[in-house]
Amino acid sequence: MKESNPVLRAVQVLFRDYLVLLMIAVLVAVTAIIEPKFMSPLNLVNIMRQFGPLMMVSLGMTFVIIGGFIDLSVAGIINLVAVVTISLIQPIGQVPALLTGLGIGAACGLLNSAVILSSGALTQAEALFLTFGMSTVFSATALLYSHGSTMHFWDIKTSKSIFETIGAGTLGPVSVSFVIFLAVLFLLWVFQTKTTEGRAISLTGGNKTAARLSGIGISRAIVVIYTICGLMTGLGAIVLFSRITTAAPVIGAGYETNAILSVVVGGTTLKGGKGSVLRTVMGVLLVVLMSNCLNLLGVSTYLQVAVKGAILVLAIWLDNRKQV
Amino acid sequence: METVGSDIILSIKDVSKSFPGVHALDKVSIDFRRGVVHGIVGENGAGKSTLMKILSGVYQKDSGSVVFDGRSIEHTTPYESMQRGLAIIYQELNLVNTMSVGENVFLGRFKEMKGMRGTHANARKLLDSIGCKVSTTKLISELSVSTKQMVEIAKALSFKSKLIIMDEPSSSLTAEEMAELVKIIHQLKAQGLSIIYISHKLDEIFEFCDIVSVMRDGRVIDTKPKSEFTRNELITKMVGRTIENEYPPRPRSVGETLMEVRSINTHKLHDISFTLKKGEILGFVGLVGAGRTEIVRALFGADKVRGHRVLINGKSVAIRNPREAKDAGLGFIPEDRKLQGLVLPFSVESNISMASVANFSRFGFIRKSLERGIGARQVQALSIKTPSTKVPVVNLSGGNQQKCIVGRWLEISPSIFIMDEPTRGIDVGAKYEIYVLMRKIVEEGGAIILISSELPEVLNMSNRVLTIFEGRITGEFEPESTPVDTIMSAALGLRGGAA
Numbered sequence: 001m002k003e004s005n006p007v008l009r010a011v012q013v014l015f016r017d018y019l020v021l022l023m024i025a026v027l028v029a030v031t032a033i034i035e036p037k038f039m040s041p042l043n044l045v046n047i048m049r050q051f052g053p054l055m056m057v058s059l060g061m062t063f064v065i066i067g068g069f070i071d072l073s074v075a076g077i078i079n080l081v082a083v084v085t086i087s088l089i090q091p092i093g094q095v096p097a098l099l100t101g102l103g104i105g106a107a108c109g110l111l112n113s114a115v116i117l118s119s120g121a122l123t124q125a126e127a128l129f130l131t132f133g134m135s136t137v138f139s140a141t142a143l144l145y146s147h148g149s150t151m152h153f154w155d156i157k158t159s160k161s162i163f164e165t166i167g168a169g170t171l172g173p174v175s176v177s178f179v180i181f182l183a184v185l186f187l188l189w190v191f192q193t194k195t196t197e198g199r200a201i202s203l204t205g206g207n208k209t210a211a212r213l214s215g216i217g218i219s220r221a222i223v224v225i226y227t228i229c230g231l232m233t234g235l236g237a238i239v240l241f242s243r244i245t246t247a248a249p250v251i252g253a254g255y256e257t258n259a260i261l262s263v264v265v266g267g268t269t270l271k272g273g274k275g276s277v278l279r280t281v282m283g284v285l286l287v288v289l290m291s292n293c294l295n296l297l298g299v300s301t302y303l304q305v306a307v308k309g310a311i312l313v314l315a316i317w318l319d320n321r322k323q324v
Numbered sequence: 325m326e327t328v329g330s331d332i333i334l335s336i337k338d339v340s341k342s343f344p345g346v347h348a349l350d351k352v353s354i355d356f357r358r359g360v361v362h363g364i365v366g367e368n369g370a371g372k373s374t375l376m377k378i379l380s381g382v383y384q385k386d387s388g389s390v391v392f393d394g395r396s397i398e399h400t401t402p403y404e405s406m407q408r409g410l411a412i413i414y415q416e417l418n419l420v421n422t423m424s425v426g427e428n429v430f431l432g433r434f435k436e437m438k439g440m441r442g443t444h445a446n447a448r449k450l451l452d453s454i455g456c457k458v459s460t461t462k463l464i465s466e467l468s469v470s471t472k473q474m475v476e477i478a479k480a481l482s483f484k485s486k487l488i489i490m491d492e493p494s495s496s497l498t499a500e501e502m503a504e505l506v507k508i509i510h511q512l513k514a515q516g517l518s519i520i521y522i523s524h525k526l527d528e529i530f531e532f533c534d535i536v537s538v539m540r541d542g543r544v545i546d547t548k549p550k551s552e553f554t555r556n557e558l559i560t561k562m563v564g565r566t567i568e569n570e571y572p573p574r575p576r577s578v579g580e581t582l583m584e585v586r587s588i589n590t591h592k593l594h595d596i597s598f599t600l601k602k603g604e605i606l607g608f609v610g611l612v613g614a615g616r617t618e619i620v621r622a623l624f625g626a627d628k629v630r631g632h633r634v635l636i637n638g639k640s641v642a643i644r645n646p647r648e649a650k651d652a653g654l655g656f657i658p659e660d661r662k663l664q665g666l667v668l669p670f671s672v673e674s675n676i677s678m679a680s681v682a683n684f685s686r687f688g689f690i691r692k693s694l695e696r697g698i699g700a701r702q703v704q705a706l707s708i709k710t711p712s713t714k715v716p717v718v719n720l721s722g723g724n725q726q727k728c729i730v731g732r733w734l735e736i737s738p739s740i741f742i743m744d745e746p747t748r749g750i751d752v753g754a755k756y757e758i759y760v761l762m763r764k765i766v767e768e769g770g771a772i773i774l775i776s777s778e779l780p781e782v783l784n785m786s787n788r789v790l791t792i793f794e795g796r797i798t799g800e801f802e803p804e805s806t807p808v809d810t811i812m813s814a815a816l817g818l819r820g821g822a823a
Contacts, residue, residue: 211667214732216678
């Protein structure tokens with residue numbers, strides 16, 4: 001029993017560490033059998049488009065969670081970035097509007113970290129409530145700014161080609177948003193695994209006290225993780241409203257739970273320290289595929305929410321079982 | 325099942341257990357006889373605790389056999405073991421602080437005792453049988469550690485235990501309490517019970533154990549009657565080599581002043597000023613809570629303290645956080661290895677490279693080959709026992725974990741090394757290695773501030789000690805030429821300041 005055979009071990013490791021890949025495969029297989037429409041090119045392109053916004057937000061969230069924190073404000077940031085950016089396209093032009101949108105996202109993240117650092121709230125639970133508070137602030141700002149109204153692309157008289165390309169353009173066989181995703185993923189992966197700042201973030205998540213006492217700048221790490229999360233959420237907001245061509249001040253609703261779900265299901269531990277943006281990609285894929293599959297099978301939205309919740313609980317349960 | 329002689333209560337044969345990357349137990353075999361006090365000695369990490377946890381059912385063994393009272397035991401749980409008559413009294417006692425003595429003895433069995441009246445009456449009987457006078461209605465939280473231990477023993481007896489395992493029971497007892505425990509142990513033995521007594525204090529082993537087993541590196545090195553062991557033989561077998569002295573010779577490398585600290589004041593510290601010389605080991609002596617740790621934390625920038633001045637080589641330096649402390653050439657081994665020192669789930673390598681991570685980067689990118697070099701170098705230089713630099717540091721023994729933290733700082737060659745309880749919870753051999761390292765650091769021109777609750781350690785290693793009492797420095801002494809009680813009375817605030 002001590003040194004079981006290597007094949008069995010490999011299967012064990014695969015099962016434990018790559019359960020999500022297995023689940024994706026099973027999900028695809030089952031859906032494809034029950035509902036042949038699933039594998040149709042139209043649906044696949046649709047899936048590729050669907051996961052764009054959630055992917056961006058979740059990639060940003062990954063850093064916050066690896067750093068040992070959490071960010072519930074992403075829904076608020078999406079609302080704010082979406083309504084402000086779309087409203088600025090006509091007055092200041094599309095490139096400045098795009099940059100402003102990303103800037104607002106990053107600024108919101110920066111503000112989150114400032115609130116956390118200045119209040120000395122260095123636990124995940126405190127960060128949970130602080131960012132929840134910030135989320136309502138961002139959402140309310142979005143409502144005040146837009147007077148609660150929804151803005152559509154057709155309201156914009158000047159050129160909005162960049163946003164149309166992001167939302168519906170293709171580059172050869174794949175969508176433009178997919179190309180953006182690949183580029184961003186590569187940059188974030190390099191940042192996370194190859195740089196000293198990426199390491200500082202992991203160490204901060206692994207043990208804040210030890211990291212600080214080893215002379216690692218944990219305040220800087222906290223600023224960086226929230227700013228990345230804000231920036232990526234801003235990007236997610238832009239991809240989202242570009243795809244649906246409208247921006248309501250409530251379009252971000254539910255993104256915080258879905259993003260956390262994707263990160264955790266992907267295998268990044270909520271305890272902080274260990275995780276990877278690549279795992280998050282798998283997590284997002286699973287969450288989006290599952291939604292798509294449940295939709296195709298005609299499962300009610302209410303039940304879908306319950307399924308997602310159950311999966312989150314299961315993922316955390318499994319993660320805790322993994323610890324020796 | 326095999327044939328076991330009736331005088332053997334517990335027989336362990338070829339029991340092995342491994343954790344990822346570490347062989348905790350390697351084919352351990354011991355026979356324990358009825359009515360005998362059997363001592364198990366070994367350093368931390370020798371496998372004593374793992375073995376006990378297998379016996380009690382906290383861990384499952386990988387292979388081998390365990391026969392208790394004639395019955396082979398495969399899988400068990402802590403509760404099942406107790407019911408079979410095998411009780412374990414752990415170092416950290418398992419009592420419910422908010423409940424009474426009687427309730428704790430029969431926890432979860434009030435029904436069998438026919439209610440609370442029966443519970444208290446039966447608890448009284450058991451406590452009387454071991455000569456313990458404590459009232460059964462007293463709350464556990466009001467008891468001293470030794471009385472709690474007696475409650476644990478009464479609880480073990482309530483299960484009609486045939487074998488009681490005591491895991492380092494003496495670690496928090498005073499001399500009188502210890503004498504009390506010894507009396508009880510003799511009594512239990514007279515009643516025909518068997519006792520396994522785990523300790524690394526040799527005096528105790530020689531005082532009342534009948535048979536002694538020595539464990540090292542997950543193996544049983546030797547088992548024989550106490551009378552056939554000599555003290556030196558026991559030590560040699562424990563550590564695997566001969567240790568003539570507990571401490572290396574005191575370093576003699578004190579040079580000119582390296583650092584001056586002027587007036588640290590907080591709500592707990594009052595006007596703390598001192599100097600540290602090149603090549604010196606400066607010890608802080610004081611009670612736990614006297615402010616020793618607060619001083620070094622303030623110095624290292626770990627706590628926010630304003631208004632003090634630090635001069636290194638005559639130049640004023642601002643240390644507002646640990647990063648600035650590191651840049652100023654300070655290294656810090658915090659008092660709690662696991663909570664403040666290590667990132668437990670991370671590899672040995674990344675724990676060692678933590679402080680120097682910025683030094684081996686180029687344009688913010690980590691250079692993996694340099695990092696690997698650092699890990700390998702320190703593992704070799706400090707002879708850290710680990711299967712590879714990639715295993716999680718949590719799998720290492722205490723001494724080896726501590727060496728990882730030392731190695732982490734050696735890599736940036738600090739000129740001032742702060743060590744807060746550097747040898748807490750590590751075994752004799754590893755302690756000696758840390759002492760030798762300290763000596764080497766100061767001989768190479770570094771300086772060390774040493775805090776330790778073990779008085780002999782500070783007094784034997786330091787060139788100079790400061791006594792600290794209630795946040796003030798109450799004296800400055802050369803331990804080599806000062807009687808211990810002079811230093812102690814200053815540390816207890818019994819005499820005016822000398823500095």
